[in-house]
Amino acid sequence: MNPGILGNIGLVLAVFFSVAGLVAVVFSWFLRDARYVRVARRSALLAFLGTFVAFGALEWALLTDDFSILYTARNHTSASPTWVKFATLWAALEGSILLWAMLQTLYTWLAGRKMRDYWTSPVALGALFVIQLFFLVNVLFVINPFTPVPNPPADGPGPNPLLQNHWMMAVHPILMYLGFVGLSVPFAYAVAAMVTRRYQTWVSETKWWLIFAWGFLTAAIFAGGWWSYEVLGWGGYWAWDPVENASFIPWLLATAFVHTAMVQERRGLFRSWNFALVTLAFAGTVFGTFLTRSGVIESVHAFAGGPVGPIFLGFLLVILAVGFSLLGRVSSEVRDVGSVNVWSREGLLLFGALVFVVMAFVVILGTLFPLLVEAFNGAKVSVGAPFFNQLFVPLGYAMLVLMALGPLLPWRRAEGETLRVLAWMAVSLVLGTAAGLALGWTLWVSLTVGLFLFNLVALGWLIASPIARKSRALGGVRAGMGSLAWTRRRYGGYLVHFAVALSALAIAFSQSYRLDVQKTLQIGESWQVAGRTITVHALRAVEDPHRYSVIADVEISGMGTRQPRLNYYPTSRTPFASPSVAYTLGKDYYLVLQAFDQENAQWVTLRLVVTPLVLWLWVSAVLMALGTAMILWPARRAARAAAAGEVGA
Amino acid sequence: MRALFGVLLALAIGALFWWGMQTKDERSELPSALAGRPAPAFDLELLPSSREAWGERLDLSDYLGKKPIILNFWASWCYPACYEEAPILEATWRRWKDQVLFVGVNTQDELDAAEKFIEQFGISFPNVYDPRGKVGIDYGMYGVPETFAISVEGRVLERFAGTISAEKLESMIREVLP
């Protein structure tokens, strides 16, 4: 037995059990027999175990430096540290799709366990089996990482150096795939609902999965931003690169859907729109995979091209075709009824969703625009960060206003009591903006400060007023506070909103007040800059098995000594800068070693990037994750109890 | 109606991506901003190996408007593309040197490495040394190797990016010959 054979066995088993599961749900659908659904669930578990074996086999090959299979021969080196070896599995095309397939089978199994409606679950499970078969067949037949290599090399070139430079690379892709793949579950529920014509309840049934996937997608986007910040050496966290945009588009659509789903749950409105949104959000994940793996659009993050481009394009079109044809039927059958007052919870939720959809439209059009123009008249244009940054300012303000107002207003129509706090919010907005202007900040930054306070007052009122009301009713603040646990999900939502407002503040400041400067210093020389003294103490070299590094010891006054370095990997002609960041609650000091005296080690060239409030972006990411967990937690416990009950019965 | 629109939109997106995938290599070709415009002149030090035959420096304005020019940007670190086209350039130069001037611009390179490259391929046309890569920017170059055809009137007629073939080079020369 060797990893190649074991991996192929795992994949073949996974394909076999996926087909078996698919056949079982078809039987259950046509024979109207729920027993087959149970068979399908068991097949889903076995398919997951099959991909898990394949995953394990590839890890086995990587960790034992077995170069007899294609993937390790091309992407691995025995010199890598253990964590890099482990993460090499998703550093290149074949392994990343294997990971994707494994997570897909995991989701299919877990989602299948929670499906209790014997009418819709055959279709939902069937959709998930089809999706996982697509990935599995690709891994097995098109881009098989276990293809034997006739003459195994003694060692390989190793993964892309950019991916070895930071431990985040072991985490970020997993988060991203958990988010991407997770969106397949709401999509499958939606397809099942459309096929079985149960247009209303699927939103509630799939909401937990939607928010679960949304949470991972959010975490992945922030983790990717942090990776860029720590690794790419220019002190930024978001470059509006096509691949970054490709992860942002499903996030925007999923965010819109999270909000419109509430409108459907509460008022039975927007039912066909919700189906369109969930289809597009899932299609967006496949679109992103297609973009990164087809070479259609240039990007720093693209995988080396392979034969999968056309295949993923076909899959994307199939999803869109299925989605649109079902949508055609839904929109002809569903007749939503109900008047919506603009000045109500549902009115603002719909406007908020509109803002997110418009954002997604801007990102899609901007990302594809160079390709469109070239197809249209052969001209070359670029659409990048300065463009998106300008357009997202007004869209971001619209979002900040709506997200403060939405939770304040009751369903159906605004009441006098809730309107009173609006005066306070307006005052805080004006005061915040005026204070910002008085401090000499730009209008845009000042407005963001004002809107942050606007949100803060709204959230404060939302939290304080029910406590006050309950305390009055229950005769004590403690009793009032005690009742909070009942609405944990609501407070999770508030926490996410607060984190979004906080990140808006961090983005506004870090984008507007950034100092970026480059200087050559002699060893021992000091440099007064941005209120600090920067002294270069030494320049030294360190040799690791997998790389060679040149390190500068640079002291920032009051912040200790930092070690920006240049890493040289044998596969790359150019060195990779590994910046050193001194994080503070105010400004981050970001040092990059740009160049050094190769002959006498007498000088170094440093790039210093000083950016305010970046740290708060990572804080808001943690808060968003906490808020999401708060939303998910009670539902998950309830579901577990329900599942246990089912097993017991 | 709405479904039909959706299907058409999906097909249009599919067609766009399909086209994008099929043409991704040729699309990397960027039209030169200089096409039809006067070629930017430069005055640079020649590589030591070119000095015996061509003097200390080469001022392109001495030749612009007098002779058609093939301008080639290269570097010793540009492997394998520059190594593949160097013999082609040298052979073609020997054939056409009476009618066309070849000028090599060594870009962002180390002097020793550049000299080794010249020696390796026995290059006999003049090569200037541009460690900063300033001339490359003047010509809107985006990566070595890149070859420009300059007419006898001193105008840029064509740019070719990547390893040049003998046929392409010949066709460029025929284009610039009066």
Added chain:
Amino acid sequence: MRRVLWVLILALGLAGAQTVGNEPPPDLPPKVFEIAKKLRCPVCRGESAAESNAGVTEEMRRQIAEMLAEGKTEDEIIQYFVDRYTEWILYEPPKRGLGLVVWLAPVIGLGIFGFGLYSYLRATSRRAAELEGISEEELARAEAELGRDDEGGAPS
């Protein structure tokens, strides 16, 4: 020992992004990066001239610094690169002709989806008005069944 290691780097030919001839790169004031951020790195895939460490972007930053020192304005410097690389070098597409389409993307999007939302809401409220005959209580009960949970959480 240290010297040996430097020689090793040079011998391996690894010094790619380093400046040629062991000359230190130029000192660059903040304004250089602000301008470079608007320009595309010609050899990279999706990186700006401020972000990339390719040789050509290093030279671009140096030229920007030199032109700033000569007293040239930002627009003149950007025009200098447009003259050489066409408008492709700009990360902001031109605000005319076809480029207007992408600049108007938010307006187009708001138009399309805003109109869709508007006509949808008009249709639903028209239907609601038609159903006015049904008693308020019946409607309220139907709605209560639809949304069992105020926070919209899933009972799973």
